[in-house]
Amino acid sequence: MKIKVEQLEQVTIVIPIGDIDALTASEVAAFLDSQLKEGGNQLVADLSQVGYMSSAGLRALLATLKEARHQKGDFRLAAVQANVQQVLDMSGFSGIFQVFPTVEAAAASFGD
Amino acid sequence: MSKRWELTVDGHCENLATIADFVTEAAQAWGLNEKATFEVQMAVDEACTNIIEHGYRGERRGKITLCCECADDDFVVTIRDNGQPFDPEAIPPPDLTCRLAERPCGGLGLYFMRQLMDEVRFHFDAEGNELTMIKKIS
Amino acid sequence: MEITTRQLKRVDVVTVSGRVDSAAAPRLEEALKAIVDANRFRICLDLKDLEYISSAGIKVLISFLKTCKRWNRGDLRLANMSPYITEVFDLAGLTSLFQLYPSIVDAVGSF
Numbered sequence: 001m002k003i004k005v006e007q008l009e010q011v012t013i014v015i016p017i018g019d020i021d022a023l024t025a026s027e028v029a030a031f032l033d034s035q036l037k038e039g040g041n042q043l044v045a046d047l048s049q050v051g052y053m054s055s056a057g058l059r060a061l062l063a064t065l066k067e068a069r070h071q072k073g074d075f076r077l078a079a080v081q082a083n084v085q086q087v088l089d090m091s092g093f094s095g096i097f098q099v100f101p102t103v104e105a106a107a108a109s110f111g112d
Numbered sequence: 113m114s115k116r117w118e119l120t121v122d123g124h125c126e127n128l129a130t131i132a133d134f135v136t137e138a139a140q141a142w143g144l145n146e147k148a149t150f151e152v153q154m155a156v157d158e159a160c161t162n163i164i165e166h167g168y169r170g171e172r173r174g175k176i177t178l179c180c181e182c183a184d185d186d187f188v189v190t191i192r193d194n195g196q197p198f199d200p201e202a203i204p205p206p207d208l209t210c211r212l213a214e215r216p217c218g219g220l221g222l223y224f225m226r227q228l229m230d231e232v233r234f235h236f237d238a239e240g241n242e243l244t245m246i247k248k249i250s
Numbered sequence: 251m252e253i254t255t256r257q258l259k260r261v262d263v264v265t266v267s268g269r270v271d272s273a274a275a276p277r278l279e280e281a282l283k284a285i286v287d288a289n290r291f292r293i294c295l296d297l298k299d300l301e302y303i304s305s306a307g308i309k310v311l312i313s314f315l316k317t318c319k320r321w322n323r324g325d326l327r328l329a330n331m332s333p334y335i336t337e338v339f340d341l342a343g344l345t346s347l348f349q350l351y352p353s354i355v356d357a358v359g360s361f
Contacts, residue, residue: 022161023125054157055220083150090227091220092208119359129260134359136258141355
């Protein structure tokens with residue numbers, strides 16, 4: 001799976017491209033984990049190019065969130081598509097994650 | 113009139129995309145709207161993921177057979193496999209309100225299936241496991 | 251001739267209706283080219299409303315069949331061929347070249 005990464009000052013933006021399901025979830029989790037290990041504990045997932053996420057994807061996001069907070073940082077979500085928002089709502093994850101309409105807003109939220 | 117489609121694939125994650133496309137086309141052929149089609153496709157994805165990861169323990173040990181058909185106003189998906197059976201009653205629905213540290217990671221797939229489909233029925237016997245999921249066409 | 255294209259997870263479904271004559275064949279070519287240019291090589295054609303296809307149209311299909319099958323990266327499969335179109339394909343010796351399916355659902359599942 002193609003995953004891009006960009007830096008917005010102190011915030012690391014991870015951009016997965018494609019579906020996050022049982023086939024790709026562990027790859028995404030491993031990538032996010034490697035970003036946290038490299039020291040950036042302010043992490044944002046730009047989900048504008050993720051058209052579908054199953055519970056396998058949610059587990060990957062949850063694991064990353066737990067680790068980021070354990071490192072005294074956070075992991076926030078941005079630009080979520082409608083299908084994925086439905087999944088976040090159904091699972092109650094929209095109450096656990098901070099979700100922003102744009103990557104800029106998500107990155108800026110770390111300054112609060 | 114009744115139309116029926118059947119697909120058998122190896123129980124591996126690489127086949128989840130083909131399974132999704134197959135179910136999507138079958139749903140569209142029966143005139144399910146976009147939202148219902150997405151919900152059916154996702155429920156099937158979760159069901160097959162469970163079969164692959166738990167039933168076959170991710171070891172590519174078996175096949176998955178899917179059957180899509182329409183009966184009256186119901187779009188019925190039947191999924192058969194020969195993996196480890198399980199007790200669906202033994203999996204509690206996830207507690208959606210508990211705090212982060214306490215959120216367990218399991219049970220979400222089954223929960224989604226029940227949320228997305230109108231009926232979810234399991235049957236286990238010596239021949240194998242059979243899951244029937246129904247979406248009402250309205 | 252009308253063409254609609256849908257992108258699924260693994261395959262693209264192209265529905266071709268009406269008449270594919272030499273005037274319309276370039277549009278079919280364009281639609282298929284858009285898919286392979288996006289690096290997607292698993293294509294299912296739904297031909298249930300195809301009334302007529304000329305040799306120009308057949309040339310396009312063969313060309314893209316070759317493109318899709320190159321390096322085993324994909325295939326171009328056909329669904330819902332009417333008896334008339336099947337006859338045309340038989341006469342042109344093509345039915346052995348293409349994988350044919352009774353429905354688009356079966357074609358999509360074959361990938």
